[in-house]
Amino acid sequence: MKKLVQYKGKKVNDMKALARYGKPFGGYKMIDVPVPEVGPEDVLIEIKAATICGADMKHYKVDNGSKDFNSIRGHEFAGDVVKVGSKVTDWKVGDRVVSDNTGHVCGLCPACDEGDFLLCPHKINLGLDNNHWGGGFTKYCLVPGEILRIHKHALWRIPDNVKYEEASCLDPISNAYKAVAEQSGLKPGDDVVVFGTGPLGLFSVQIAKLIGALKIVVVGLDADTKYRFDIAKKLGATDCVNGSKEDVLKRCKEIIGEENLGTVIECSGAMVALHQSIEMVCPNATIVRVGMGYKSFNYPINRITEWNIDIKGHQAYSSSTWRRTTKLLAAHKVDVESMITHRYGLSEWQKGFDAMADKSAIKVVFHYDFDD
Structure with missing residues (x-):
């Protein structure tokens, strides 16, 4: 797997990203990273909303001094398709989408045979596991073409009456x-x-x-x-x-x-x-x-x-689960607004994590707020 390229000085095409360092636990750093390059089968998403999960909290304020990059965090996110590869036919620029956070599966194990891709023992999650594609705590995230070939529902279109913030909570x-x-x-x-x-x-x-x-x-x-x-x-x-x-x-x-x-x-x-x-x-x-x-x-x-x-x-969900919950969300049968208690620009990420830590927040949403 190719490594994320980082620069000592910010370049024109860089973006800010909240990254995790260290294994198995490690702290967070706001870093400059390049905008992902889009391959022939890839899809690039501009993040419109990303939320903190409990899995993110276990690394907060755990600074072990490691310099080993792990991942750009944020596996609950929604946004717009802004670029597609030359071979992509299922998605187009302007599509409002939400990721089920899958970045890689083997496609061969019993779980993959059943379509339970999030139970694949080899899965790599966007914004959660060690990877170079990214996550939601930044401006752009790459959804690799490999996963879109194997798992067609790694991406879902957001119903017109569902907000980005609501869709980011579908996980x-x-x-x-x-x-x-x-x-x-x-x-x-x-x-x-x-x-x-x-x-x-x-x-x-x-x-x-x-x-x-x-x-x-x-x-x-x-x-x-x-x-x-x-x-x-x-x-x-x-x-x-x-x-x-x-x-x-x-x-x-x-x-x-x-x-x-x-x-x-x-x-x-x-x-x-x-x-x-x-x-x-x-x-x-x-x-x-x-x-x-x-x-x-x-x-x-x-x-x-x-x-x-x-x-x-219990672990994760299937595509049929996701289909039903998306319908419930569109029908206003699930109240997300009452769950979203705090909204911050990504530059204030520590405030969001602090609110989760002291339990004054239930769901914190980040929006990218850095100048390009």
Whole structure:
């Protein structure tokens, strides 16, 4: 894979980009990079909106001093096609598009055979993994022709009535849709507990409400009570539980009942939340683990066997998921505006990350604001 070229001095065709350095963790730097060169099958997108994801946050303020370039960040983005290669026929200049952030897949593994390209073990994500194509935290991003040959829905057209900012959130919306609508088995009249008040948790609340869940309980922490609990209730949560001060098991059972909880969507990634999920559900329940954690699970798990509990791992989405969520967004069935709490120019990127870190923000949108 060819390396990103960087310059000691800014040149005429350079653009600013927020880049990540180091492996497996590393800090961010605002750097000058050249505008990508467009090959015969490539598509160049001018970024109109890009949002911060929780995966971006784990590298914030982790400056290990590394000089090893990893990637231009920002894997949730939407914009306009501004240039296409000579062999491109599916896209034209002026198309409003959103990326599903796929940059490379092998095309040969069982996941690719099924069209589950984001589950390919060899996938490389734009704005997330080590690559030279780029991401959304800059002015232009290259979508390589290779992925567009293998995975036709690596790009999607944005419906006319959907804003760039809304479209840039289709990644977390689609993640939530897959977890709740496709993996959990939740049905109208069921109750559900959602752990976590980030975008995945709050979009999961919205999908659960659309399905027809009756009681939707959101579990968060002290830091969530100032802003996020109110928004959770606005989006469909019937109850919010403060895990920092309340007995989560007791409160969830009081709200829902001892025998009624058959579905938990665990979006926090905390191991204690997964354990609490196992302890609170009724027999034959389903727990979908959406959140990622990096600590060992040091809890007994016999209850999984004793009560026939189904724990499902969750990762990404399929093209059919994305198609449905795009239709829901166009039909105004998903509220993104309430989720976007902060907007910044990319030059103020640290303010956006700080707002995410102190939980005053739910979704932060960046717009490129540097002079060319």
